[in-house]
Amino acid sequence: MRRSVLSRSVAVGLLAAAVVLVAPGAAYAAPDCGALTPSASAATNTQAINGCLGGAGHTAVLRPGTFPVNGTLTVPSGASLVGDTTYPTIRLVPGTGTTALVRFVGSSARVGFLRLDAGNALAETCCSAVVLFEGTGTVNNLLDDAYVTGAPQVAGVYLLCVACAGNQMLRVDIYGNFYGVLFGPFNDAAHPNYLVSSSVHENRCDGVTFMNTDASLGRPGGYGVIDASYLWRNGRDCENGIPGAAVYSADNTAGGRITNTWMYDNCGNNLDIVESASFLIQGNVIVNPGFPVPGAAYYCTGTASVALVNVRDFTIVGNNVQNANSRTMARNHHDPNRFFNGNGRPLYSDLAGGANGIVGFLLASWRTGTPSQRNTIDGNTFIANCPAPCLGTGYFATRRTGYDAAGNWGASTTNYYTNNNPFGSNVGSTRGGGNWYAANNVCGNGSGAPCNVDDYQHSTAVNWARNDGFYFY
Numbered sequence: 309m310r311r312s313v314l315s316r317s318v319a320v321g322l323l324a325a326a327v328v329l330v331a332p333g334a335a336y337a338a339p340d341c342g343a344l345t346p347s348a349s350a351a352t353n354t355q356a357i358n359g360c361l362g363g364a365g366h367t368a369v370l371r372p373g374t375f376p377v378n379g380t381l382t383v384p385s386g387a388s389l390v391g392d393t394t395y396p397t398i399r400l401v402p403g404t405g406t407t408a409l410v411r412f413v414g415s416s417a418r419v420g421f422l423r424l425d426a427g428n429a430l431a432e433t434c435c436s437a438v439v440l441f442e443g444t445g446t447v448n449n450l451l452d453d454a455y456v457t458g459a460p461q462v463a464g465v466y467l468l469c470v471a472c473a474g475n476q477m478l479r480v481d482i483y484g485n486f487y488g489v490l491f492g493p494f495n496d497a498a499h500p501n502y503l504v505s506s507s508v509h510e511n512r513c514d515g516v517t518f519m520n521t522d523a524s525l526g527r528p529g530g531y532g533v534i535d536a537s538y539l540w541r542n543g544r545d546c547e548n549g550i551p552g553a554a555v556y557s558a559d560n561t562a563g564g565r566i567t568n569t570w571m572y573d574n575c576g577n578n579l580d581i582v583e584s585a586s587f588l589i590q591g592n593v594i595v596n597p598g599f600p601v602p603g604a605a606y607y608c609t610g611t612a613s614v615a616l617v618n619v620r621d622f623t624i625v626g627n628n629v630q631n632a633n634s635r636t637m638a639r640n641h642h643d644p645n646r647f648f649n650g651n652g653r654p655l656y657s658d659l660a661g662g663a664n665g666i667v668g669f670l671l672a673s674w675r676t677g678t679p680s681q682r683n684t685i686d687g688n689t690f691i692a693n694c695p696a697p698c699l700g701t702g703y704f705a706t707r708r709t710g711y712d713a714a715g716n717w718g719a720s721t722t723n724y725y726t727n728n729n730p731f732g733s734n735v736g737s738t739r740g741g742g743n744w745y746a747a748n749n750v751c752g753n754g755s756g757a758p759c760n761v762d763d764y765q766h767s768t769a770v771n772w773a774r775n776d777g778f779y780f781y
Contacts, residue, residue, distance in 0.1 A: 345371045350378035350401045357398075361387045370396040370422065378404045383449075385414025390421050395455065397423040400430065407431050408440040409458075412475070418450045426458035426485075437466035438485065441475050441492075441501070448474040457484040460512060467532065468492040473499040480506040486513055488542060491532030493519040496562045497586070499531065506537045508554075510601075515542035515574070518557035518564045518584075529562020536568045543575035544604035551576030551598070551608050560584040563621075567591050573599035575608035582617040583677065590625045598635040609641040612670035612704070613692075617645070619671075622683040630691045631668045634698040639663035647672045647706045651781050658707070658778065660735040661699025668692035668700065668733065671723060673708035673741065675781050680709045680741075683723045687757075691732040701738050702730025702762075707781045709741030715780065717742045722773075726758035736762030738776060745774035 341360035347353050354377040360368035366387040372394040378401050383389055389410070400409050409426050410419055419439070426438045438456045441449065446469040456464045464485035465477060472495060480503075482488045488508035491501065508515040516539065519530030534555070543552020554571035555578070557564065563586030571578040571594045578594045581587065597610030613631040616622065638648060638656045647670070648659040659665035669690045673679035692700030703725075710722040723743045730736035737760070739745065745766065751759035751774075766774040 341365055341367055342369050343371055344368055344375075346373040346375045346396070348376070350376040353377050354379045354381070357381050357389065361389060370398075372396055374399055376401050377409070380406050380408045381410050383410060383412050383414075383417045383419060385416060387414075387417045389419045392421060395421055395423050397425055399425040400427045400458070402427065402429045404429060405431050407433055407436040408438070410439045412439075412441045412446060412449045413443045415445065415447045415449065418452070420450065420452040420454055423455040424457070425455075428458055428460055430459055430462050432461045435466065435468055436462035437464065437468075437490070439465045441465075441467045441469045441472060444470040444472070446472040446475065450476050450478060451480055452476075452478040454480050456480060456482045459485040461486050463487040463490050464508075464511065466490045466492060467495070467501050470494040471499050472501065475501040477503045477506055482506065482508045483510045485511045487511060487517055488515040488539075489517070491516070491518045491530040491564065493522065493527035493530050495531045496528040497531050500533050500565075502533045502535065503537055504533075504535050508537065508539045509541050511542045512544055513542070513546040513552040514556040514580075515539040515552075515554045516556075518555075518560050520559040521561045529560045530557065531562040531564050533565040534567070534569050535565070537570075539569065539571045540573045541575075541599065541601050544601040544608070551604075551610060553580035554578045555580065557581045557584050557587075561586065563587045569593075572596050573601075575599060575601045575604060575610075577610040577612055577615040579614040579616075581615075581619055583619070585620045585622075587619070587622045589622065589627060592627045594627060595630040596633055597631055598633045598640075600635065608635065610636045611641055611643070611647070612636070612667040614668070615670045615672065616680065616683075617672045618674055618677050618680055619683060620678065620681050624683065624685045624688060626687045628689045629669045630689075631666050631700065632692070632694055634666065634694050636666045637663065637698055638665050645672070645674065650707060650778065658738065658740060659704070660701050660738060661697075664697045664699055666692050666694055666698060666700045667704045668730070669703040670706070671704070671709055672706040675708070678713050679711050680723060681712065681721045685723060685725045685728060687727045688729070690728060690730045690737070693733050700734040702733035702735070703728065703737045705737075705739050705741050705743050707740040707778055710743040711741065725760055727760065729761040731761055736765060739766060739774065740776060740778050742775060742779055743773065747773040
């Protein structure tokens, strides 16, 4: 498991904006909110920007330069905090104890064309972030054309708002934080928030996290949308011994959408989702897991480019998933979850290549809990290829996939594989569990959709649905 991203119950509205005091009798000149120039005084900059955002015009336009600040900049409904094309820098100074550099608290506000640098000065709490979306009914805010950095112990962007929707990160570069983006746990599919045309890279742990569902605490789940973005070189140090991913989610039954996005060169698995439901994963390029991210080369391995464990009701369509990295051989990650062997059988014995095997796409079930079931896997390219002695398997389904927790199989439990292409892999696929591979069709060499390109390599004499004959652990 990752380091906790919500270590205690959060009451929305806990984070108060910092208050800047002016000495009695001190002269105060009203700023020109349409052309704010930086002061050497962090207190002066904080007071001027917050004064403009909270004033009649709700607008602060920053001129070029660096604006040190000593507290949170609070962006209310309808406000605008923007720079020019030079991307003025707002940098938090040490010793303030604040938990956010920029905080959205209303609706239809904008922050853009700025460099937002927390300066490694945020308080290290469960709820700290460079940019924080907070409150109830926080909708349709825009963070655009910005850089978000300087929080190596906490998050870059945290959507910690309740039943909020339409908040968008557009053309944002998020790097140099502990977590890149946290889709907080108080939103479901009816309340989507968006990361679009953005870059999330070189964050210490996971690039994007969809947080967990906990109905007992009123958390429907960490629903969010990633579209047309780039996620790379994340995960060098999650402080728990597990290499981080481009995208991670655990215990999230609200789901999410990941579309048209590149995930590559991350320290662990590129896409790593466990015990979750109802994700759409479509049209992505997901390649080269286990990349030796600088500063953690010894630590970066991965089980697969995509690893989905005990997941259900996913739609996985039209993705290009590849792994050619011998760093991800089983002997390097040691298969701590024992996905690749039955009980009492040698380690890695289900995996082509054994200890030297690598995998492109992994659908897995643990030995306990609800297995991976009811997932649709259609029209993907799955390629794993590496030189000997390494041996790549394009897609791999472990034992127990496709059944319910009691071991029953049926049309409502199985996973449906159609029209997938592993050609270019050393081995096309390995099919444990009880899944369905275009089994209503006669699939010969060269048959088209809905047949998987390698179906003809898996005999119906072993199993009518083209499984490989090993079902349970």
